[in-house]
Amino acid sequence: MKRIAALILLASLSANAFAFDPFVVSDIRIDGLSRISAGTVYNYLPINKGDQLTNDGAQRAIRALYRTKFFSDVEFEREGSILVIKVVERPSIAKLTLRGNKDIKTDDLKKGLKEIGLSEGETFDRLALDNVQQELIRQYYNRGKYNVSVDPHVTRLDRNRVAVEIEIREGKAAKIKELNILGNHAFTDKQIREGFESDTTNWMSWYSKDDQYSREKLSGDLEKLQSYYMDRGYADFGVDSTQVAIAPDKRAMYIDASIKEGEIYKVADVKLLGELILPEATMRQLVFIKAGETFNRAAVEASTKAIKAILANIGYAYAKVTPIPKLDKEKRTVDLTLYVEPGQRVYVRRVVFQGNTRTEDDVLRREMRQLEGSWYSQAAIDRSKVRLQRLGYFKKVDIDQKMVPGTQDKVDVTVKVEEQSAGSMQFGIGYSQYSGIILNASVSQNNLFGTGDSFSISGERSTYYTRLGLNYYNPYLTDSGIGIGYSASYSKTDYGNTDFANYATSAKSFSTYLGIPISETDGLRVGLGISSNKVNLFQGYSPQVLLDYQNEIGNKTIHTWTGTLGWNHDTRNGYWAPTRGGLISASTDIALPGSTVQYWKLSTELNHYWPIGKGFVLYLDGQVGYGKTYGGNGISDDAFTALKDASLAQSPGHVITDMRQDLPFWQNYYAGGVRDVRGYQDNTLGPRVCIDGSAPDANGMCNNGAYYAQPIGGAFKVLGTAQVFLPLPFLKDVNTARVSWFMDVGNVYKDYKSFDASELRASTGLSLQWQAPIGPLIISFAVPLRSKAADRHYEERIQFTFGSQF
Known part of the structure; x- marks a missing residue:
């Protein structure tokens, strides 16, 4: 009107x-x-x-x-x-206010209103306001909120301006009281409704909101229903009718869907027609449904996707594959034709980057596997996206292609990124009865000045140790991707006032290393380092086995030349919160000839992420480490015999244990703590000894309960972790926060011959990883599952660290 x-x-x-x-x-x-x-x-x-x-x-x-x-x-x-x-x-809109909207964000609403022509600074049109009112009501109806009211108010202002206020009363979503599928005989209601987003009210509805009616959800559920039948051979399945009734109070919904199951069909023949480009034999390997098999729409769709993917990898970016089923209702067979239209083969004219305000274009370009001037390849595009995501600089990466205007064989590829902080100032604080207050701080930047180089400086302080570290890495020393890094560190420890093995160290080290890519997913690391470590033991306080070892090597200051060789195979799809793929790594550190003590250490790790549906992600990780000396540390059998005799002369009854083939105790592996077996104090699992070298009792005590035995670590470490990352209903972005249920297992042994599965410790609990405004926050609550009496002294339920980003 x-x-x-x-x-x-x-x-x-x-x-x-x-x-x-x-x-x-x-x-x-x-x-x-x-x-x-x-x-x-x-x-x-x-x-x-x-x-x-x-x-x-x-x-x-x-x-x-x-x-x-x-x-x-x-x-x-x-x-x-x-x-x-x-x-x-007409008056201009001086102010636009929305009140009462909770289900739809204000920013999203204003964006939609602007497209209709209603936004601040625009000319006011009463007809547009009426259209907005109807559109908002329609959107809420689609969300099942039929009690919604949208009341616009226009207030005249001076200078021919108006203020527009839209008051929304959303009401409550209508609940599904009945959901009936009529006509199903081959399958039960429970079977066909598995995976439906719509359901009647149940004990999980408070979490899943599945009892709230939505037109979009219902349409999706009916599509799932059709897929369920057609994936099981019912090629002529159909939904005859859908009736949705609403109660007079607009709070209850009643849904009836009438279906026609039809019959099960077999595939009589599969034809490939059109311009195949590749040999038919090659294309048929990508067809996942064969003559004689039961018809399966999912297999048909997978076949079309596979054919389009292989064509997209050789330049046919806009290929089409149309499945044409021909049903013979008398024979109950399907003649299936896949009609291939490759379209024009295209190459990439230009690769353009958008959104990288801090990161240089070259940093992104060197990760691209789709090159300018080459044929378009979807595989190269997908790999480029994964490489960019794994940098850790970007919250989101999208890659699109668009045909160049006026051409049929050229596309421009646009890489849109949303940057996130790649630098952090991180602070951690903790407390234990052994370490007192533990403080740590670090400043790191994984994208230094936007160049892709990484730099960090860190420090850690407790009552018994001080650690400082400095690291720098340039991942592209050469255009081929060879990187170079440098590390320097200083540490000072004094375990004299703890229940750990009582000794003190003062160590300085410097190393350099090269990162060498050997494939898209594999790389080598080769390094060389030098270190000096002064080890002080305390007679009457340090375990006798450590004193014996120092007496054997005859040095308090240990000089070491270290060679490093490592390999890793990385297929993870993300940096901070991957959801698929994994990491396999192996590395060895060798104290080279000329070092005070010659030894080697081998560490391996295998982990993988699997999406297991509905937002859940399974993560498994296993680690093994082992070390040993070689070359007898320069001490001959005659020299060792002389040391043994001297010890007997000085302390009758004391016999030096031959530890020349053991890993140096300051290089021992340790377990326990937030990094491996949660629920236990850091570094407290594994072998423990009394000061006099005797074994502790079942409670981990020495000298009839006078003091606790001291953890000394070991040369063999075994760790395992299983985690299930849980979807959070109120959080869509897993890069912001993740919650997981975990189970950790592991321990440290004197050597691999001492391994005993019954000695493995285990814990379970929940962990929160949150990129909070103050920085990364990790909180774990763990309950030890497999402990012994001697471990009770070292259990720790809650462990956390937090930081602030810049």
Whole structure:
């Protein structure tokens, strides 16, 4: 009615305005403008000076000015040969306010309103406001909220402005009271409704919201129902009708869907037609359904995707594969034809990057496997996306291609990234009865000045240790991807006031290493380092076995040249929160000849992520480490015998244990803590000894309960972790936060011959990883599952660390 009234008004105005004889316009004057410039009006006005103005021309001009939606009234008058245009401007929207919306975000609503023409700074149009009201009601209806009310309020302001306030009362979503599938005989209701997003109210509805009606959800569920049948051979399955009834109070929904199951069909033949490009034998390897098999739509769709993918990898970016089933209802067979239309083969003209305000284009370009000037390859595009995601600089990576205008064989590839902080200032604080207050801090930047280089400096302090570290890595020393890194560290420990093995160290080290890529997923690391470590033991406080070892090597200051060789195979699809893929790594550190003590250490790790449906991700990880000396540490059998005899002469009854083939105790592996077996104090699992070298009792005590035995680590470490990352209903982005249920298992042994599965410790619990505004926050609550009496002294339920990012 409002639109008709407006047309009637326009017609009446036009009729009054055209009561003049044609004349030549010598000048044009516009009256009534305040916000809109005269030049803007002239741009829309189809009349110029010198034109002859007729009644028809005046009508066209008035309609043109009304179409701009700038004016609520337009009149033409004549003063001699001067055309006078009198206008009344529509008010502008000074302020747009939304109140009461919870289900739809304000920013999303305002974005939609702007597309309709309702936003701050725009001209106010009452008709557009009415359209907005109806559109908002429709959107809430689609969410099952039939009690919604949308009330717009317009307040006049000075200077021909208005303030628009839209008050929304969402109400509550209608609940599904009945959901009936009629006509199913081959399968039960429970079978066919598995995976439905819609359901009647149940004990999990508070979490899943599955009892809230939504038109989109119901459409998706009916599509799943069709897929369920067609994947099991029912090629002529159909949904005959769907009825949705709402209760008078608009709070309850009743849904009935009538289906026709049809019959099970077999595949009689599969044909490949069209322009195949590749040999038919090659294409048939990508067809996952064969003659004689039961019809399966999922296999048909997988076949079409595989054919399109292989064509997209050789430049046919817009290939089409159309499945054409022909049903023989008498024989209950399907003749299936896959019609291939490869389209024009295209190559990439240009790769453009958007959104990288801090990161240099070259950093992104060197990760791209799709090159400019080469044939388009979907595999190269997908691999490029994974490599960019694994950098850790970007919250989101999207890659699109668009045909170059005026061409049929060129596309431009656009890489859109959303950057996130790659640097952090991290602080951690903890407390234990052994270490007292533990403080750690680090400053790191994984994308230094946008170059892709990484740099970090870190420090850690407790009552018994101080550690400082400095690291720098350039991942692209050469264009081929060879990287170079440098590390320097200083540490000082004094375990004299703890229940750990009582000794003190003061170590300095420097190393350099090369990262060498050998494939898209594999790389080598080769390094060389030098270190100096002064080890101080305390007679009467340090375990005798450690004193014996130091006596054997005859040195308190240990000089070491270290060679490093490592390999890793990385297929993870993300940096902070991967959901698929895994990592296999192996590395060895060798104290080279010329070192005070010659030894080697081998460490391996295997982990993998599997998405297991509905947002759940399974993660498994296993680690093994082993070390040993070689070359007898320069101590001959005669020298060792002399040391043994001297010890017996000095302390009758004390015999030195031959530890020349054992890993140096300051290089021992340790287990327990937030990094491996949660629920236990850091580094407290594994072998423990008394000061006099005797074994502790079952409670881990020495000298009839006088003190606890001291953990000394071991040369063999075994660790395993199983985690299930849980979907959070209120959180869509797993890069922001993750919650997992975990089970850790592991321990450290004197050597691999001492391994005993019954000695493995285990714990379970929940872990929260959150990229909080203050920085990364990790909180774990663990309950030891497999402990012995001697472990109770070292159990720790809650462990956490937090930081702040920049």
